[in-house]
Amino acid sequence: MSENNENACAEMYVSGRVQGVYFRSFTQKVATGLGLVGYAQNLPDGRVRVIAQGKRSLILELLDNLRIGPELSNVEGIEVMWIDTYDELSEFVIKR
Template sequence: MSENNDNACAEVYVSGRVQGVYFRGFTQKVATRLGLVGYARNLPDGRVKVIAQGKRSLISELLDNLRIGPEHSSVESIDVSWVNTSDEFTEFSIKR
């Protein structure tokens, strides 16, 4: 199996105009289409935190989409950390 298909988990912090612009819903839609599991959550500091788990190549595709974001968003930066995978996720959800 190639490295791009290994199961991975990314912890992502997205900064910019990413709250109140359907960013979490956009993230959920793209992640679900890609077959990823995890969640998106607004943070008190204005960022969105995303946990995405699945094939590394598909997570990279999600990250490419997050850099663009939905209409009316303005992504300034994305910080990605690769973390240990977890078996706690069965779908991609929006957390409050």
């Protein structure tokens, strides 16, 4: 499918044991390796919010990695929404 090579942006909410287990660092490392831009941010409710922008196929690859997560995590679910792209994103960062 050619649409997998089109630029896209996804907003993801990852639930489970995903805070205090290097989940944001893991996400940044994988996303940067895939050439994606965006951010990972802890939320007060215990989830991690991830914004990822780049080729749709690479975002889907990131999503596959997030489902596994780093060694100490336990991902219970991921809510994904495809959204409009952000112009101001230039790298993948960790937000506090």
